[in-house]
Amino acid sequence: MSDHAGTRQTDLAPDDAAPPSSATDTATFGLGCFWGPDARFGAMEGVVRTRVGYAGGTTPEPTYHELGDHTEVVQVEYDPSVTSYADLLEVFWSTHDPRAASRTPQYRNVILVDTVAHRQAAERTRQEVASRIGGAVETPVEDLDAFHLAEPYHQKYELRSTPVVGDELVDRYGDDLVDSTVAARLNGFAAGHGDPERRESVLAELDLPPAVLDEVRRRI
Structure with a gap:
């Protein structure tokens, strides 16, 4: 875990004491079925909220049974005074095979970004992974256009x-x-x-x- 300056929250503050969304940063990842990464990221210190949904496609108002070209993704709200985007990226790259191309849009591996800083960090780690494995990385970094919250029973x-x-x-x-x-x-x-x-x-x-x-x- 990275050492960050600033006021540090307790590992698990009561919900009414957790940082508001205005004080957090958000990361969005596709890692196959979204149930697993929702749990994996949710256990991390510094992660404040998680939610699963659909993103990366063009189909309007996707649902689980009418997903169209969207991907199952997890959104991770985190306190940047406790953990960092680099920490989340480390988990992302360590939990899938970046050499394997995704077979379907629904379960593809992808990093979706909505800030310049996140794109730069994601692209940098993608290059580092390519250097480490000595080959092409199939996992893309793409812009996040919209996030559609999945049905309650998936959360x-x-x-x-x-x-x-x-x-x-x-x-x-x-x-x-x-x-x-x-x-x-x-x-x-x-x-x-x-x-x-x-x-x-x-x-x-x-x-x-x-x-x-x-x-x-x-x-x-």
């Missing part, structure tokens, strides 16, 4: 699929589950991501019923 899928835990969090947050820092972190933990000691430290701080916390620990 925090690992968490929703965990008995007791999913029910408790859905009841507690309702439609706001997608923007919950706690839900993002637990979604990652439920999928087995995160350092064991850090996971336990985070779980110990949460004001959740013991049965819910025990189920997360059992799932891990």
Whole structure:
């Protein structure tokens, strides 16, 4: 994890104390089915919110069953005083084979950028990966034109699929589950991501019923 200057949030602040979107940066990645990367990034320290959706295509108002030429993507809101875009890119490149061309638009690997700084960083790491593997990188860097939020049942899928835990969090947050820092972190933990000691430290701080916390620990 990079060392960043500035005021540092706690690893998992309560949702009402989490940085607002105006104080975060956003990254957008396609990494195959969006359930997995949603969980992987959600477990990272400094990630404030995650959401899954569709981007990269031209089909208006895409849905899961009428996706058209769009790609399943995850958007990651992160606190730049805690983690960096470079940290996220490191995870992105380490979790797929950049030499493999995507077979379908839906599950392709892609970095979608909406700032000059992010494009420069993404292109730089793409060149570094090409140098490391000694060959062509098939994973593209493209402009993000629009992001379309996926249906609620796709948001925090690992968490929703965990008995007791999913029910408790859905009841507690309702439609706001997608923007919950706690839900993002637990979604990652439920999928087995995160350092064991850090996971336990985070779980110990949460004001959740013991049965819910025990189920997360059992799932891990």
